[in-house]
Amino acid sequence: MRDDLYVTSLSIDWEGVPERGVYPFAVPAIASIETLDLASSITFFCGENGTGKSTLLEALSVAYGLNPEGGTRNYTFSVHDDHSELCDHVRLLKSIFRPRDSFFVRSDTLFNLISEMDVLEDDRRYFGGRSLHSVSHGEGILALVSRRFGGGGFYVLDEPETGLSQLGQVALLAEIVRLAQASSQFVIATHSPILLTAPGAVIYQFDDEVREVDLRQTMEWDALNRFLDDPEGMLEEFLDG
Template sequence: MRRTQQSLFIRYVRLRDSTEHPARYPYTVPALARFEGLEFRSPVTFLVGENGMGKSTLLEAIAIKAGFNPEGGSRNFHFATRPSHSPLHDDLVLGRGDTPRDGYFLRAETFYNVATELEEIADGVLSYYGDRSLHQQSHGESFLALLEHRLFGNGLYIFDEPEAALSPSRQLYLLCRMKQLVDEGSQFIISTHSPIVMAYPDAELYEITDQGLQLTSLDQTDHFRLMKRFVLDRKSLLRQMEIETEE
């Protein structure tokens, strides 16, 4: 059952009406200083943009407000290795719809911490990750174990740069797995730099710049245009960057 806009788990996110932007992080990030809200209309929504634009900070705040542990995992995770999340979640309001039966917050940078927590919990929880320690697998294999075994469908899945450990072919597998889970009633909110990942059909893409968030299309994103230029004319691009010289 593919979810409609009305049946999404999170239908919108906005700042509290009384919020006045303080002169401190994260509101020192231009895009977040201009942030007013975001409406979700598709089961798959991407936040894309250059490093430092605030997309991961916004995604993190949405995940925390939705009840997830700041370092990742399911709603049952409550560990803290080193608190580093911003207070943005305190200023957010989520427009909630249906209640998900499953959920997961994947943060590429702290997935090691999640794997360590799983080792300490024991008690059969690794059966949900393929019955094999995530620390005994490569970074990419551990991500695949999560995708293959832990996500059950009818869930809210918030992913921060899931391509970080995945080869291009595995990123295509991610799209296949997403399609299965969307067909099973799931919603995805994803921050990514990967043109492959953001190519998911019928997804909505919001590009974050200093001017804020703007709805865009894959072929209009800076990431896609740069990758296309590299693939079609890499020598010219490398010469322009003074990496390759004329022979």
């Protein structure tokens, strides 16, 4: 564990929640959280769709002061303001260290984020005047991480593997590890078993509760290996289901 991390834990102030039986507070994984240890250079949230990973990640970002639809503290655009009330009850324990940069990337709002970057002329500053609208979704994510991000940053990524090939995901993994080695901190929601192999990462599995697991205990790793071992058999399971 590094001693120069920026956010060391996340907790939920349940006493301030007016009604725990409604979304998102009633989502089982979120309802199980008291405090999550984030004292790692790379922390992953993984699990099935609908288990609260992205909801918690968004709340963390907003609680940190980042724009809920992506970007930095200075990005104020809003196309569809639908973030949950969870952010009002998330408490972050920050260290004495302050990052040089911070950024939130949501796969589902990447198009709008890139449009805002063009307005702010970040395309000139980081991408040689070329708008990321001119590349694919996956290439845009990879360009953001490799050219916009830097050492000493706090970065929150929601399903950054979207649109990337397997080799593209390995390239993204390498960039994340490189930045983590340069004093950056990442919190990432992902379905990618490739990203989950990041050395030294802490992995939280979201299901009926949130629990820390090893790589080979994750649903993502298990599902991939089951499929590779017997693709026809696994397909039949779903066809019969």
